[in-house]
Amino acid sequence: MDTLYLLAGTKISRRDNTIRIAPKEGKARNFPVESLKNIIVAGVSQFNSELISFLGKQGVRLSFLDYYGNFSASVECAHPHASGSVHLAQAQNILDMKKRMALGKLIMGAAIQNIIGNLRYYAYRSKTGLKPAIEEIQKHRGNLMEAKNVEQMMGCEGLARQTYYAAWNLINPALTIKKRTRRPPTDRINSLISFCNALVYSVCKNELSKTHLDLTLSFIHAPTQARASLSLDLAEIFKPVIADKIIFNMVNHKMFNHSDFDETEGMCLLSESGRRKVVEAFREKIDKEEIGDLRGYRALILRECFRIQAHVLGMENYVPYIYKV
Numbered sequence: 001m002d003t004l005y006l007l008a009g010t011k012i013s014r015r016d017n018t019i020r021i022a023p024k025e026g027k028a029r030n031f032p033v034e035s036l037k038n039i040i041v042a043g044v045s046q047f048n049s050e051l052i053s054f055l056g057k058q059g060v061r062l063s064f065l066d067y068y069g070n071f072s073a074s075v076e077c078a079h080p081h082a083s084g085s086v087h088l089a090q091a092q093n094i095l096d097m098k099k100r101m102a103l104g105k106l107i108m109g110a111a112i113q114n115i116i117g118n119l120r121y122y123a124y125r126s127k128t129g130l131k132p133a134i135e136e137i138q139k140h141r142g143n144l145m146e147a148k149n150v151e152q153m154m155g156c157e158g159l160a161r162q163t164y165y166a167a168w169n170l171i172n173p174a175l176t177i178k179k180r181t182r183r184p185p186t187d188r189i190n191s192l193i194s195f196c197n198a199l200v201y202s203v204c205k206n207e208l209s210k211t212h213l214d215l216t217l218s219f220i221h222a223p224t225q226a227r228a229s230l231s232l233d234l235a236e237i238f239k240p241v242i243a244d245k246i247i248f249n250m251v252n253h254k255m256f257n258h259s260d261f262d263e264t265e266g267m268c269l270l271s272e273s274g275r276r277k278v279v280e281a282f283r284e285k286i287d288k289e290e291i292g293d294l295r296g297y298r299a300l301i302l303r304e305c306f307r308i309q310a311h312v313l314g315m316e317n318y319v320p321y322i323y324k325v
Helices: 049-057 084-095 097-123 131-145 150-166 188-208 229-252 272-287 297-312
Strands: 003-006 011-015 018-022 029-032 038-041 061-065 071-075 261-264 267-270
Touching: 003 018, 003 272, 011 049, 038 188, 049 061, 049 071, 061 188, 071 188, 084 097, 084 297, 097 131, 097 150, 097 229, 097 297, 131 150, 188 229, 188 261, 188 267, 188 272, 188 297, 229 272, 229 297, 267 272, 272 297
Parallel strands: 003 038, 038 061
Antiparallel strands: 011 018, 018 029, 061 071, 261 267
16 A cells, blocks of 8 residues: 545654554554655644655655645655656647647547446446436537547537536436536535545546656646646546546445535535545555456556556557446
């Protein structure tokens, strides 16, 4: 396990080359810093600047989720795997609009195909009424593949997701989502989507850092130096097969109760008990669930990262991961 998830009330400290994690509830544990790559802080935790500096020197990234469950910031060392040749090739693939659109369509096409896969999974299990939504999303995917620029491509993806979310109530009325809201999420399902998506984004960012790719140079989201926008690109593929599947499974199995959410007028957030349940489900899926010859989606995401790197270098044509039902 190279990733730790910290919930509210956790104290983290250094003991020589060991990181000590003391949760609010439960027994404290020690982890050799050499075994860690990423620490995701999903609640108010206690640590000092000396510890942050130590983690940075050891190449351990700190990722922070905000009050609403969205990814907000990270603290990390300078990119340890920088490569001039990869950086130039990646930049050329962005500056050449034909190449950028080609790769962007592969990524977004796979993302939409994966949301279709989720609906087909339930359609095959006698959830009636999903066929029209599937057909409409397929049309949006077709339009995306014909898009002339990034804005058109993003517009098609947005329409596909709108149709997708509107169909969730046909899977289970408890999954009803009237409108996608983020800051703040206004209902339970929106709070789950925001929190799970943030976890997926954090893992994508961590796995991308193991390659020579520049995380600030993206093909779909506007590339800026202020954020790891390539992680946003990659997360589009995996949000349906990781985040959404976790939500479906937990809601369908009635794993939440009222105490797992903090609800006020116009806002709904996961409580600490709710976050704990989601983190456990996420950890199980990301590190243990078998996907073909791989163990855990983390390994699958890393393989996807290297495939994108090989594509920008011209070593092989990128074939994105598509969930097969």
